[in-house]
Amino acid sequence: MRHALIFAAGLGERMRPLTEHTPKPLLMVRGKSLIVWHLEKLAAIGVHYVAINTSHLADQFPEALGDGSRWGLRIRYAYEGPAPLETGGGMLNALPLLGPEPFIVVSGDVWTDADFATLPAEPTGVAHLLMVDNQPHHPQGDFALDEHGLLHDRGDQRLTYSGIGVYRREFLDGWASLVQAEGKPPRFKIRPLLEAAMGRGAVTGSHHGGAWTDVGTPERLASLNT
Numbered sequence: 001m002r003h004a005l006i007f008a009a010g011l012g013e014r015m016r017p018l019t020e021h022t023p024k025p026l027l028m029v030r031g032k033s034l035i036v037w038h039l040e041k042l043a044a045i046g047v048h049y050v051a052i053n054t055s056h057l058a059d060q061f062p063e064a065l066g067d068g069s070r071w072g073l074r075i076r077y078a079y080e081g082p083a084p085l086e087t088g089g090g091m092l093n094a095l096p097l098l099g100p101e102p103f104i105v106v107s108g109d110v111w112t113d114a115d116f117a118t119l120p121a122e123p124t125g126v127a128h129l130l131m132v133d134n135q136p137h138h139p140q141g142d143f144a145l146d147e148h149g150l151l152h153d154r155g156d157q158r159l160t161y162s163g164i165g166v167y168r169r170e171f172l173d174g175w176a177s178l179v180q181a182e183g184k185p186p187r188f189k190i191r192p193l194l195e196a197a198m199g200r201g202a203v204t205g206s207h208h209g210g211a212w213t214d215v216g217t218p219e220r221l222a223s224l225n226t
Helices: 034-044 060-065 086-097 191-199 218-225
Strands: 003-007 049-054 074-079 103-107 110-112 127-132 143-145 158-167 203-208 212-214
Touching: 003 034, 003 086, 034 049, 034 060, 034 103, 034 110, 049 060, 049 086, 060 074, 074 086, 086 191, 110 158, 127 143, 127 191, 143 203, 158 203, 191 203, 212 218
Parallel strands: 003 049, 003 103, 049 074, 127 203
Antiparallel strands: 103 158, 110 212, 127 158, 143 158
């Protein structure tokens, strides 16, 4: 996989006051920003092109990361305007910056010790999601992973979507018939598209049992740093 997309456009409302002057993916974790952890992992597995979607305090990303050459990457920025386009709209907006082959998607506000090399370069369906154990703040989980590696919207023993996955461009085919999108460019969440793809058996998953944190509050950030 030579292309990746990092979601970095969120407002970071739950992280205030830390995110009033710093975008959440640029907050420091153990000596480097959250997004740099991802860039290093992507470079280590041979990714070359990284699209980063931006909105809140967007100018800070090129100032901090430049063109990506220090990691052997080529970073391109997909500005979404003053209001983030949500995950689905953000992926659609960044699609022109991504190649024809499957691409890795990473949420810019998570931290993990997962090895991105374990992700499949060619998912059998339209998407492959990395799943993690449910967290105290999200005990119900997101999707159920069966013994064949397929993900389902319903079922027992649900796990939490880590915000990391591999997607084919075809995943977005027919998006307009699945969501009530707002604005131009359209703003919509990715979940309805995932549910529709799961309904036809086109989403696989794997379980990462190691460290993972949704850095969603100042308290979780402090815990991660200590």
